[in-house]
Amino acid sequence: MEQPLTDLSSWRADRCSLAKAIDLVGTRSAMLILREAYYGTTRFDGFASRVGITEAVAAKQLRRLTEAGLLTKQPYRELGADYLDRINAAQLKRYFVKRLENLGLQVIVQNIEKAAPLPT
DSSP: OOSOOSOGGGOOGGGOHHHHHHHHHOSHHHHHHHHHHHHTOOSHHHHHHHHTOOHHHHHHHHHHHHHTTSSOOOOOOOOOTTHHHHSOHHHHHHHHHHHHHHTTOOOOOOOOOOOOOOOO
């Protein structure tokens, strides 16, 4: 909107973007699901348990938020036993630093000299 509403009689609540947003995310469960998604929750059971809602409510809210384009659905896949072997050292550092910081720890990463191999 570029100017104040001069013709208040032409304004309709069903076309209000703020009203539409509140209808979509105005519930406690929807807001908490969005919070959890921001904090990194990705699994369905994680949303339900961390938000403290039933799986039925979680499914309904996740469906609504996905249909609105606020979340995207990704199929679950196991990482596999060789997951850490398949990613490079820089990715590993970022992953573990992030996890430790999420636990409230301050992390300082320093390179150290590799120890000489033990004699055989």
